[in-house]
Amino acid sequence: MDCRTSSEIMMKWMDGPLAETEEQQWRKHLAQCEACRQQYEEWKQIKHALAHLPQLAPGEGFEHRVMAAIDPDLYKASQPVSRQRKWGHILVWTGALGLAGILVTETANLMRQVVQNWLQGSETYQALTMVYERVVVRGLLNFLLPQKGLLEWLGRFEGIAEWWTFLGTLNLIMLLVLIKLSLDRLLAGGRREVH
């Protein structure tokens, strides 16, 4: 082994353990070469010193200072907030869908009435209505006449039309209150998370 190879192996040895045969050959060279042996002694001191650098510790109370500086609720708060957010989203979407449903139904009703009023003036419509009443309604009545109970049951709903209006209005008010509460919750959750 020459001194150049020995020097390369020296660097490998600084990195960690060598292969057994390689180390044997290298040690043999070191035993014969004074210059390489001296290099080895210097590197050995450096390797030892680096491996035994003292562990330094920060001053007293370091852990407490770190603990005082972190936000203990960072992860505690995030879960309820996300749960709140989940429920908040469900509430808002339910409310929005309900509202959209009411709007669509009311618009459709309004349009139906407008079309109906417009058609009622035409002769064709009157003729068609007459045919409808004579053929379909009379046919139906003839069919349903034996089931008088059913007719009476259907008749009840006509009398309580104002109740349906009252319930619809109440539902709409509750829906608006629900949307307001959901928005409050969402805003409160968002503020807590930012903080």
Added chain:
Amino acid sequence: MPLSDAQIVENILQGDASGFQELVTRYQKPVFGICYRMLRQREEAEDLSQEVFIKAYRYLRQYNHEHKFSSWILKIATNTCIDSIRKKRVDTMPLDEDIKTNHEDVSAEKAFLQQEAHREIESAIAALPPDYRMVVLLYHHQGQSYQQIADNLEIPMSMVKNRLFRARKLLKESLKKLKEETLWTAEQVQK
């Protein structure tokens, strides 16, 4: 049986922040060691170490359980140190105090020699350029592999090897010079 780092992290993420103190206790020395040897000022090193732990806590969700927590926190420490050095342009300055070692079970003479050897190597490390110093500390003191250092510093592995090779050469020269100076001072005192 003490909890593993991964279990502690899991508990913290479930809302038990007190578990973080155990992680600080476990890793304050390696983190502070890196910060102090890179900045060489105790007060600043403590502030920086604190910043490292605060960052680690804040970004705990990003910690990948497949890797060691020690590697992850040292990565934060090295990046925080590099940023701080870049801002301050800290280069080569003496350590602001001698590093004390434990000499309880060695004789006074041996303790003095050990202290002297530590002082010399610390001065030689402090004299290295910051990039070289970081690689030496991570490899020889923190026991990280070439690959881990390359990942931490986000540089190619060939660059890690190159820096380490040059750093060792510089350390050797620096130590040689320090020894010569010590000998010269001893001779002057004897005269």
